[in-house]
Amino acid sequence: MEHHTMNLTLKVWRQKNSSDSGHFETYDVKDISSEMSFLEMFDVLNERLIAEGKDPIAFDHDCREGICGMCSMYINGRPHGPWHANTTCQLHMRAYKDGDTIVVEPWRAKSFPVIKDLVVDRTAFDRIIQAGGYISVNTGNAVDANSIPIEKDKADLAFANAACIGCGACVAACKNSSAMLFVSAKVSHLALLPQGDPERKSRVINMIAQMDKEGFGGCTNTGACEAVCPKEISITNIARLNNEYIKAGLTVDK
Amino acid sequence: MLNAKIPGGPLDQKWTYYKGHCNLVNPANKRKLEVIIIGTGLAGASAAASLGELGYKVKAFCFQDSPRRAHSIAAQGGINAAKNYQNDGDSVFRLFYDTIKGGDYRAREGNVHRLAEVSANIIDQCVAQGVPFAREYGGLLSNRSFGGTQVQRTFYAAGQTGQQLLIGAYQALERQVALGNVKMYSRHEMLDIVMIDGKARGIIARNLVTGELERHFGHAVLLCSGGYGNVFYLSTNAMGSNVTAAWKAHKKGAYFGNPCFTQIHPTCIPVSGDHQSKLTLMSESLRNDGRIWVPKQKGDTRKPNEIPEEERDYYLERRYPAFGNLVPRDVASRAAKERCDAGYGVGSSRQAVYLDYAKAIERYGLGECSKLGIEDPTPEQVREHGVNVVKEKYGNLFDMYEKITGENPYEVPMRIYPAVHYTMGGLWVDYELMTNVPGLYALGEANFSDHGANRLGASALMQGLADGYFVIPYTIGNYLSNDIRTAAIPTSHQAFVDTEKAVQDRIDRLMNIKGAKTVESFHKRLGKIMWDKCGMARNAAGLQEAIEEIRQLKKEFWSNLRIPGGIKEMNPELDKANRVADFIELGELMCIDALQRNESCGGHFREESQTEEGEAKRDDNNFQYVAAWELKGEGNWELHREDLVFEVAKPSQRSYK
Ligand SMILES: Cc1cc2nc3c(=O)[nH]c(=O)nc-3n(C[C@H](O)[C@H](O)[C@H](O)COP(=O)(O)OP(=O)(O)OC[C@H]3O[C@@H](n4cnc5c(N)ncnc54)[C@H](O)[C@@H]3O)c2cc1C
Ligand code: SF4
Ligand code: FES
Numbered sequence: 001m002e003h004h005t006m007n008l009t010l011k012v013w014r015q016k017n018s019s020d021s022g023h024f025e026t027y028d029v030k031d032i033s034s035e036m037s038f039l040e041m042f043d044v045l046n047e048r049l050i051a052e053g054k055d056p057i058a059f060d061h062d063c064r065e066g067i068c069g070m071c072s073m074y075i076n077g078r079p080h081g082p083w084h085a086n087t088t089c090q091l092h093m094r095a096y097k098d099g100d101t102i103v104v105e106p107w108r109a110k111s112f113p114v115i116k117d118l119v120v121d122r123t124a125f126d127r128i129i130q131a132g133g134y135i136s137v138n139t140g141n142a143v144d145a146n147s148i149p150i151e152k153d154k155a156d157l158a159f160a161n162a163a164c165i166g167c168g169a170c171v172a173a174c175k176n177s178s179a180m181l182f183v184s185a186k187v188s189h190l191a192l193l194p195q196g197d198p199e200r201k202s203r204v205i206n207m208i209a210q211m212d213k214e215g216f217g218g219c220t221n222t223g224a225c226e227a228v229c230p231k232e233i234s235i236t237n238i239a240r241l242n243n244e245y246i247k248a249g250l251t252v253d254k
Numbered sequence: 255m256l257n258a259k260i261p262g263g264p265l266d267q268k269w270t271y272y273k274g275h276c277n278l279v280n281p282a283n284k285r286k287l288e289v290i291i292i293g294t295g296l297a298g299a300s301a302a303a304s305l306g307e308l309g310y311k312v313k314a315f316c317f318q319d320s321p322r323r324a325h326s327i328a329a330q331g332g333i334n335a336a337k338n339y340q341n342d343g344d345s346v347f348r349l350f351y352d353t354i355k356g357g358d359y360r361a362r363e364g365n366v367h368r369l370a371e372v373s374a375n376i377i378d379q380c381v382a383q384g385v386p387f388a389r390e391y392g393g394l395l396s397n398r399s400f401g402g403t404q405v406q407r408t409f410y411a412a413g414q415t416g417q418q419l420l421i422g423a424y425q426a427l428e429r430q431v432a433l434g435n436v437k438m439y440s441r442h443e444m445l446d447i448v449m450i451d452g453k454a455r456g457i458i459a460r461n462l463v464t465g466e467l468e469r470h471f472g473h474a475v476l477l478c479s480g481g482y483g484n485v486f487y488l489s490t491n492a493m494g495s496n497v498t499a500a501w502k503a504h505k506k507g508a509y510f511g512n513p514c515f516t517q518i519h520p521t522c523i524p525v526s527g528d529h530q531s532k533l534t535l536m537s538e539s540l541r542n543d544g545r546i547w548v549p550k551q552k553g554d555t556r557k558p559n560e561i562p563e564e565e566r567d568y569y570l571e572r573r574y575p576a577f578g579n580l581v582p583r584d585v586a587s588r589a590a591k592e593r594c595d596a597g598y599g600v601g602s603s604r605q606a607v608y609l610d611y612a613k614a615i616e617r618y619g620l621g622e623c624s625k626l627g628i629e630d631p632t633p634e635q636v637r638e639h640g641v642n643v644v645k646e647k648y649g650n651l652f653d654m655y656e657k658i659t660g661e662n663p664y665e666v667p668m669r670i671y672p673a674v675h676y677t678m679g680g681l682w683v684d685y686e687l688m689t690n691v692p693g694l695y696a697l698g699e700a701n702f703s704d705h706g707a708n709r710l711g712a713s714a715l716m717q718g719l720a721d722g723y724f725v726i727p728y729t730i731g732n733y734l735s736n737d738i739r740t741a742a743i744p745t746s747h748q749a750f751v752d753t754e755k756a757v758q759d760r761i762d763r764l765m766n767i768k769g770a771k772t773v774e775s776f777h778k779r780l781g782k783i784m785w786d787k788c789g790m791a792r793n794a795a796g797l798q799e800a801i802e803e804i805r806q807l808k809k810e811f812w813s814n815l816r817i818p819g820g821i822k823e824m825n826p827e828l829d830k831a832n833r834v835a836d837f838i839e840l841g842e843l844m845c846i847d848a849l850q851r852n853e854s855c856g857g858h859f860r861e862e863s864q865t866e867e868g869e870a871k872r873d874d875n876n877f878q879y880v881a882a883w884e885l886k887g888e889g890n891w892e893l894h895r896e897d898l899v900f901e902v903a904k905p906s907q908r909s910y911k
Contacts, residue, residue: 040530047772050772055818062493064492067327119824123440126428129424135425143382144378149392162384189386
């Protein structure tokens, strides 16, 4: 790949802690290689800030290969930046050109309070899973794995939904801060499998109740979530979720 | 003498015998027993869920914002199990044997056999939890092969197997959280073990959001804190993976087993520049279908597609006809290094080889066309169908490659080079997964136990889940059954006070250095020393130099480090400093261990000990042991040996030719 270097202007959200009101700070960054990842550009900037005796920018990240769901930057008005089906950590600087200005903010949602700078609290997602995002099977209870064949198409679809990385970009993109895409991915993953059947009704009801309790907004079908989801979770899942919810409400017996 | 407590009797009866005779804890007593688990990767999450289900009171810790983000999430290729669903001759014995041989006869027979025995249960458990493994059209589970084996026993979920397994374990864990059996502490980092009367009885953890230190009591402490590949700075591990939990245990008396045994994975995306923060693996499963080659001509600068077939050197197929591209990782990595060092490397750095999918696309394309009844398909048709098959099998890996390099691997061969990937070494544990410190256990990659000097692909996921789901639930009872009368010890106990103070003092010391250099710069320098002198090839002179250089680096670190910010707040630089300080000490021990082991075995290649053909040469007479190191004082370790006895898998020169 051909590569080049560039100079950029970064406007980054700085917020000392959850009670600070926060503000944008502007940084000029120089000699950034197009081969760097977006987070490596932040590494370079942070090294410089430390050398200058300033506080580096806090941001979440771990795997840096698009799978852990930890990175979470809102880049020029779009969660995870400009590339399709991509996480912040997979974004590379060849997406930009010399002289660009890039605005970087944390996820914005009432249910994801800012902890510091670009770091937010997404534990609400864990609590939604606690409400029912599982199959109740204790270790040791399982039957032979091949005793229940599952149609390949169904298994593949369940997998596509299980691929959600719990990053929260869907919430950050949504003007209502709705968590429906995330919840629908988990409900679909488990509802599509025979193993998930026994708890199908209680699961959807309890997960939605928890989602509401956490203060996530309702879904008005704008599709912003699907457009930014790094794992291409389909918005048709939300229809499935609504369907499951209605069915469960009609017939729930426990 | 180290006692591994391996049960007597024939190899294939040991685990059954153990389970039938170990002490049990009754349900009422379990509720009174508290267990601390550090880490929520496959090992930690499966242990926390299973122990919670049994009724123990569990506290689980991780440094990420959610237990679902543990580094296990990144595992790509698959998980082994001796199911023999493919009817291709697999069995518990064969999995055991492949693992022992793959590990170059430096692992314990008893442990490895147990691992092979429980492997099948893991797949059952995961499927029951809803883990969507790949399936065939008939609805049954699909398998693929991995390096170092000749059967298809690897279960997978596209290139996201670790993610799917971890989500399964995470969901089981969250279910126990909901039921109140497990209390989860995320964004917490364990910084020391609390010892009372010679037993591990708790931990000191730092809340990474507030910076406050916390004391937690446990009747037992399980370290499931992962591997230490990041001692090399650049590795395929997640950025946060670190040795701190294991190192603190080591400082409290736990022996460190075979620290120099590291795995360099042959197929990773090569380094692109100084800014590089980590390396990305291209799953070993790609070697199933991809072919590895370099030009036959030195320094060939033509584009790969311009190099005709007869001018390509498929060096793995040439050197190892029996296993070809599927030789074990250590062998494949060294072979790539050999070609690049000899001047045949490709790409701008010349430190890369090609992994080529053109043939596979053609082969699959022809197969599909034939299945669809397309007669005399055009090359375009073949290609189109072939690309689709490859996409389904490896699509996410190909996408990942393109995002990083900007090149389309369906069009041009991928460039790959070996990178640090996994650490076979770790805390020494006995058969029950207990370290030599009573009440302190190590599971998953954090222990040294099952992979000897080289881990086979798809075996780490198997081991992590075996330890957590199927081993620790038995073995911990054997220990805790003696503790049913021990009431929870209040954290006002002097040992907690003193340990917390020691942790606080160290943090203060780090913050007060107020030097000029960043943590990152020290970590990079450490990584370079380790990679150059304790990496893919090692020799006595280099290791001795490395030890000196690391000691020097340590001095500089403690006198010239700069950490911005404060203590009682979120401070990632401080977190990193804590970890890098431990990596530096570990680096020294790794070099000492590598120097001591004057033989080549598995991933440990001592240049002084090789065959005429450049293969690793073991020295069973002198080194058929586990090196377990006891820390005696700063920079001072004592070696304890656990001799390895092979009653069933008789050591032979490993050959994949
Ligand atoms: C890119 C990649 C691909 C891989 N692919 C495969 C594969 O296909 N098949 C295979 O078998 N293996 C694979 N492996 C290896 C395998 O993924 C790991 O060995 C395994 O997942 C380790 O699991 P673990 O539970 O031991 O630790 P980890 O998953 O690393 O978890 C460590 C946990 O400990 C916590 N922790 C650590 N220190 C502390 C502390 N001080 N305080 C609190 N918490 C702490 C972390 O937060 C985390 O929760 C791969 C590895 C990599 C890097
Ligand atoms: S649905 Fe997509 S955007 Fe939302 S949490 Fe899952 S992966 Fe992230
Ligand atoms: S850092 Fe893991 S997904 Fe970005």
